[in-house]
Amino acid sequence: MGGEGLPLAIEDLEVRSTDGRVLLSVPRLELPAGGTLGIRGPSGAGKSTLLFALAGLQDRMTGRIRWGDTDLGALRSGPRTAFRALHVGIVFQDFLLFEELGPLANASLAAMYRPRAERPGIRDRARRLLRRFGVDEDGRTVPTLSGGERQRVAVARAMSGDAAILLADEPTANLDRDTGERLLADLLARVRENGTTLVAVSHDDRLLARMDRVVKIVDGQMVSAHA
Amino acid sequence: MRDLWDGLSVGTQDILTAIALALPILIVGFVILRGFAPWPLIRALAARFRLPVVLFVLLVAVSVGTGLGLVAQERALRHGTAQAADKFDLVVAAPGSEITMLMAAVFLQPSDVPLVDGPTFAEVANARDVDLAAPLAFGDSADGAPVVGTIADFVTHLTDGGIEGRMWQETSEAVVGAASPFAIGDTIVPAHGIGDAVEEGAHGDLSYTVIGRMAPTGSPWDRAVLVPVEAVWEAHGLAPGHAPDSPTQLGPPFDPDYFPGTPAIVIRAENLAANYGLRAQFQGTGETMAFFPGAVLSQLYTIMGDVRQAMSVLSIVSQLLVAASVLVGLYLLGRLIRRQLALLRALGAPARFVFAVVWGFATSILVTGAILGIGVGYGAAAVLSRIVSERTDILVEAGIGWTEIHLAIGFASAASMAALIGAWGATRVGIVGALRG
Incomplete structure (x- = not known):
């Protein structure tokens, strides 16, 4: 299992569109295990594309994305999915929860397809995370949850697999200021505790200010990288 | 082989036929679902689309039921007329x-x-x-x-x-x-x-x-x-x-x-x-x-047999159409949840899991419909029998027999195999494209 974070090393990464245009180019980017990286930049610049590439979801990709010893670019789709299941947790901008499932079922979704032996662990972690984030674990379905509660369920889902890597796409974008602040605090505390490697795409200065490192992407190019 | 089969009792043959008809669904189900627990998700999807799901189940039940009812009725009519002529050697x-x-x-x-x-x-x-x-x-x-x-x-x-x-x-x-x-x-x-x-x-x-x-x-x-x-x-x-x-x-x-x-x-x-x-x-x-009245009736049954063939073909065609429209309906529902399916893949669920969710969802509807269809068929046959008995004074007692059960299982099996195509299609959706909606 994950737990301890994995270091990231990108070399000559290029993602192209179906017509061959370069959507994203990252010649070199490194992040130590347990490090936190913020990605900022205007809309449509390629931030989400980078995040999807880091998750091994992006097609038409060249170059190398290495998480520890694993080069995602060299893996076929099956092993990439397996890598994701084992090491990567993702938080999406608009939650993407299953509406008819309760908070716990959503947060422990991975138990449905992970091996039987891992299922109790996933459920336990999901339960503990929800408690810690202050979300009632049962009794309610998603439509009755507030935006902040939904996003916390989504974060619990991303972390219930004990992933070494956490990828977050605008995790605070749909939340009001206070809710966003609380979620951020919960998320970061948990990440630091576990030594998880975090990559977060955000416009939110409060979030970016608390990252070890922030890079900016404009028109698919990494234009600044400062520690 | 043939001798071995013929040597079995009729009851054993019926049970074996039923199992053989159910085998595709059982084998495919085992292979696809093995190691997964997709049922809470399938139930959640069914709850989310409860109206179309209920409609699909009823559609399948009625089409399977009328088919079974006619077959059962025709057999009961033959049985009843033969019984009525029994004393007339x-x-x-x-x-x-x-x-x-x-x-x-x-x-x-x-x-x-x-x-x-x-x-x-x-x-x-x-x-x-x-x-x-x-x-x-x-x-x-x-x-x-x-x-x-x-x-x-x-x-x-x-x-x-x-x-x-x-x-x-x-x-x-x-x-x-x-x-x-x-x-x-x-x-x-x-x-x-x-x-x-x-x-x-x-x-x-x-x-x-x-x-x-x-x-x-x-x-x-x-x-x-x-x-x-x-x-x-x-x-x-x-x-x-x-x-x-x-x-x-x-x-x-x-x-x-x-x-x-x-x-x-x-x-x-x-x-x-x-x-x-x-x-x-x-x-x-x-x-x-x-x-011999019995022999004359047999000749009539031969003619009725052709009618039965025609009826069976019609009923199979109608069941195929219903199965096809249900699968198309499910495909459209699948389009509505393609983001969720892509999400599953993004979270690390294997393609086979998405396949299992989609196929399990479709097959649950088809199997539930087919089981209810047996009930509908029983009801339809009972009503038809009563009408025929009242009109002709020939005692016609239609029951659901193995033939009808075989037909229902065969329908569910064949339709669930067709559902494989839709499930396969669901795994071919580009993850990133679907996620971005």
């Missing part, structure tokens, strides 16, 4: 149409048929191996029910001796069928003719007293009024069947010189082989024809 009549005679003698449908005369009757009645030779006399009715003249032995034969009350002892007494509205002790005034051609009061002040009721036979005879054949002849001013020196005799032997004729003679021989001998003896003599 061999019928001898004047040459003509066997089917017309069958309808008249067994199913009591009024028709004009020529008569067999006295000497011929005597020849038939006195032939070797004849155990029972019963003349039938039609033409009168009482409150719309046919009044049939015959002999006491035939009534006993028809009911296997099951008579409540007693057998007639004189021409003014009648025995009624089990479903007859007349009760023992009632007085029946017969009318001449039957149906639209009825002539009330044509027989003057002739009346019968009901003194017995037959046990149920499951045939139109259950509604008939049975009287001594001599009474019918007398009512029509014909010779009484017996010489004037024995005016009170009822039943055989009849005197050929005083025998007015009968449209049909129902014969029971001492054994099965004798039936064939008698048929050969009286078939195509110029005076008579002889036929």
Whole structure:
């Protein structure tokens, strides 16, 4: 299992569109295990594309994305999915929860397809995370949850697999200021505790200010990288 | 292999066939679902789309049910008519149409048929191996029910001796069928003719007293009024069947010189082989024809068999159409949840898991529909049976048998295999594109 974070090393990464245009180019980017990286930049610049590439979801990709010893670019789709299941947790901008499932079922979704032996662990972690984030674990379905509660369920889902890597796409974008602040605090505390490697795409200065490192992407190019 | 199969009991064959039909769904289900627990998610999807899901299930249930109902009904009709003709081993009549005679003698449908005369009757009645030779006399009715003249032995034969009350002892007494509205002790005034051609009061002040009721036979005879054949002849001013020196005799032997004729003679021989001998003896003599009602019915079933084939094809086509439209509907629902399916892949769920969710969802609907369809089929067959029984007085009891269960399983199996295509399609959706909506 994950737990301890994995270091990231990108070399000559290029993602192209179906017509061959370069959507994203990252010649070199490194992040130590347990490090936190913020990605900022205007809309449509390629931030989400980078995040999807880091998750091994992006097609038409060249170059190398290495998480520890694993080069995602060299893996076929099956092993990439397996890598994701084992090491990567993702938080999406608009939650993407299953509406008819309760908070716990959503947060422990991975138990449905992970091996039987891992299922109790996933459920336990999901339960503990929800408690810690202050979300009632049962009794309610998603439509009755507030935006902040939904996003916390989504974060619990991303972390219930004990992933070494956490990828977050605008995790605070749909939340009001206070809710966003609380979620951020919960998320970061948990990440630091576990030594998880975090990559977060955000416009939110409060979030970016608390990252070890922030890079900016404009028109698919990494234009600044400062520690 | 063939011998091995033929050596099994019918019940074992039915069970094995059912298992064989269910195998595709079981094997595919095992391979796809192994190691996963997708049911909470499938239930959640069903809850989210409950209205279309209920609609799809009902659509499948009704289409499977009507198909099964028709098949069950057709089989019950064959069974019921064969049962009704069971007591009529061999019928001898004047040459003509066997089917017309069958309808008249067994199913009591009024028709004009020529008569067999006295000497011929005597020849038939006195032939070797004849155990029972019963003349039938039609033409009168009482409150719309046919009044049939015959002999006491035939009534006993028809009911296997099951008579409540007693057998007639004189021409003014009648025995009624089990479903007859007349009760023992009632007085029946017969009318001449039957149906639209009825002539009330044509027989003057002739009346019968009901003194017995037959046990149920499951045939139109259950509604008939049975009287001594001599009474019918007398009512029509014909010779009484017996010489004037024995005016009170009822039943055989009849005197050929005083025998007015009968449209049909129902014969029971001492054994099965004798039936064939008698048929050969009286078939195509110029005076008579002889036929086995069972054999004539079989010919009718052959024709009905073609109709059944056509019905089966129609019902299969309608089931295919329903299955196809349900699958198309599911495909459209799948489009609505493609983001969620992509999310599963993004979270690390294997493609097979997404496949399992989509296929499990479709197959649950199809299997539930097929199971409900068995119930619908049972209901449809029961209603149809009741209508047919009421209209024809032939006892038709449709039940759901193995044939229907095999059809339902076959439908579910075949449709779930078609659902594989949709499930495969769901795994081909580009994850990033779907996630970005």
